Amino acid sequence: xxxxxxxxxxxxxxxxxxxxxxxxxxxxxxxxxxxxxxxxxxxxxxxxxxxxxxxxxxxxxxxxxxxxxxxxxxx
Numbered sequence: 001x002x003x004x005x006x007x008x009x010x011x012x013x014x015x016x017x018x019x020x021x022x023x024x025x026x027x028x029x030x031x032x033x034x035x036x037x038x039x040x041x042x043x044x045x046x047x048x049x050x051x052x053x054x055x056x057x058x059x060x061x062x063x064x065x066x067x068x069x070x071x072x073x074x075x
Contacts, residue, residue, distance in 0.1 A: 003011045013033070016022075021036040045053075063071075 001014075003013070005011050013022075016035075017038065020038050022033045023036055025032045025034070
């Protein structure tokens, strides 16, 4: 397989994905790339988990909307 670098010295590797990390070792005139790890895709949360996180969020005031309106509006 032959790969060609562009003007910015970039090479596209088949089978590589965004977020992959490689170690580059030079052995004489050759370069050896070894994948260190592949970033795991973030797990999507369910609707129930999101709602629970919003309820437990400490920045959200635990007062009713009517009370908040009275506090924040000028008479």
